[in-house]
Amino acid sequence: MKEILTLRSPAEALELLAGFAPVGTERVALVEADGRVLAAALAAPCDWPLWTRSMMDGYAVRARDLAAAGPAHPVRLAVRGAVPMGDSFAGEVGAGEAVAITTGGKLPAGADAVLVVEDARQAWPGAIEVLGDVGPGANVIRPGEDFRCGEELVPAGRRLRPQDLGLLAGLGVLEVEVRRRPRVGLLSTGDEVVPPGPAELPPGKIRDLNQTVLAAQLRRAGAEPVPGGIAPDREEALRAAIEALWERSDAVLVSGGSSVGTHDLVERAVTSLPGVEPLFHGINVRPGKPTLCVRRGGRPLVGMPGHPVSSMVIFDVFVRPLLQRLCGEAPRDPWPARRRAVMAAACRKTPGRDEYVRVALAPPAAPGGPWRATPVPGGSSAFSCVVRADGLVLVPETVDRLAAGDEVEVLLYL
């Protein structure tokens, strides 16, 4: 009766998950685009800045007028007015002349540099005295110096950040083409599972917490959860529920039922659907070994482990990169928040398998000391351990145990 899983290495599983194509695109208003993935590279529509701008408060001058200026050779310039902020200066800066200008002001015609206000002193009303030279182009930014027309500013596949939106706003771009959020169906399985609710729990039942966790994880990853409810432990009903959800989703996560045991219905239900191509069943990782992945019409279904702790880990390590792929995101570290620490206690693990150990972090005991990571007790059936944890430590398959004092890198929960 028992089927043996053919375990994939984590790298193989990730490679198979990278084989999916991104979802389609949509146009959204710039103010709604933070965290969305840009569909096509954005090139500069013009040189920037548009006109030569002062970078300091001071005086617009002709550099050649000041070429001979020095502490012993003050040069006097007649101040011909001030550049009105947000407008052009009406006249031109002639020989021996200066025009007051503030940071961001448009350099008047004739001038080619800005003399910083601290380097000028009032000679008499309407004239300044200068004790040093300035080079042509000093303290100004010229058209095209920030970027040139046609230059790529934001690459395709970037998850837009506040500064990317800012640049687009500055250029007058108010809408962008982004990948739509992948719709990810969530289905829980198990006769023992009931929806979360305040009612008293009947004996033998547990509330479905995985769908709550997965929905939040999906939103953080830029996807849109599609709640699919709870399917019973009957193959026919399960198959129908999966098929209906798969039809209206870009991907499906089925929670529970993927372990090899008496209740291993998900694989049977899934693989009996027409057009389903199996990718893997089993990853050499702990927790979460019995994870299942299949494809149908280009859309993935992942059979997630039912243990909430395992489900979280499998999402973070394998589903997050899959979602980056579906979102059309350029490859990047799916876990950017990391912190180096030393183990404050030893920790055993299963040999020959990558293991994600849940740890709590304590700040350095003395200034300059290391952060300390303590394994959080509780197996994958004790869900409170991930609530007490600040992150995970990946202990590679080649390592059999961590000793107190070992240096590790903690993948942080944010």
Add this chain to the structure above:
Amino acid sequence: MKEILTLRSPAEALELLAGFAPVGTERVALVEADGRVLAAALAAPCDWPLWTRSMMDGYAVRARDLAAAGPAHPVRLAVRGAVPMGDSFAGEVGAGEAVAITTGGKLPAGADAVLVVEDARQAWPGAIEVLGDVGPGANVIRPGEDFRCGEELVPAGRRLRPQDLGLLAGLGVLEVEVRRRPRVGLLSTGDEVVPPGPAELPPGKIRDLNQTVLAAQLRRAGAEPVPGGIAPDREEALRAAIEALWERSDAVLVSGGSSVGTHDLVERAVTSLPGVEPLFHGINVRPGKPTLCVRRGGRPLVGMPGHPVSSMVIFDVFVRPLLQRLCGEAPRDPWPARRRAVMAAACRKTPGRDEYVRVALAPPAAPGGPWRATPVPGGSSAFSCVVRADGLVLVPETVDRLAAGDEVEVLLYL
């Protein structure tokens, strides 16, 4: 005419910003609570699990029946049925008996351990043969073993994560008391500033990009931006705009106008309002030195530098911790995503001042090698540099330059 700023050290500025009280609370549905800050600690309403649960697929047994079992002394047990998933077993496990059970099943009365399915073999229909003992409590999790009634599960001030929501869902908690999102007024200043729009830019004008960046930064920090438009460079009008915005916000960020120069109107406008208490004007940091902070009726106003690059840095380094405070968040690293790298090129800086250098990151040239950080050219007036940057390197005031090959920690833009 020129006023000299009294520069605060960054640590002093942060300490002053930590002096604000958190905003009030509100109840939200659990499904909306991801990323919100829990207002009061949450204690377990009951022991967990509620009943003894199997952690494996196998047989519920009485451990003492198997005490003498060994490879040479098989013990036979009569299988009295199976625990129905999601329900209680109707009978009791008597001496010499076993009941089939799956992972998550409720342990039947009489049993005190679970024998893993792999350790039993079929003797004849309705009976199993066991070649080893199991200890009492083996492969089960008992009531209260995950946590006990009254135990603190989620501390006050935690920004809720997916697993925190999951735990609450599992306990049947569907609403939580969280801090409301601080409402943060955004006002831009400057006669040269026009709202972002597709229209052609008149000479001397620039589009307001700071408000777009700040609004996205605020949302990421859990705050709600309150757009306040653009105020002109006239003290009266500026004061009126600030006062109106401050009235309806928990905090105000005024963009531009905080440098000491001809357009230094913000400080005059702000400090002339009744009840305003100055906190600081000037931080010994670059970029962003002329940052201003005042308080009125317990609510902060920050005069942000007008340069978009400086504005971003000041937000990340000083306003983000202020918002954590306003959100009632327990103190934590405002910049958790960091990566060690080596400088790929040298970089000068202003001596005697903390400086945040914008860098682009390149992955290791060879496996196991270091990430490489290259300073992005462009002063704070070239906004594209933060778009090209992957993060910041803090060069402390005591360091005068970074050399190629220096090890640094990059604060990542996500």
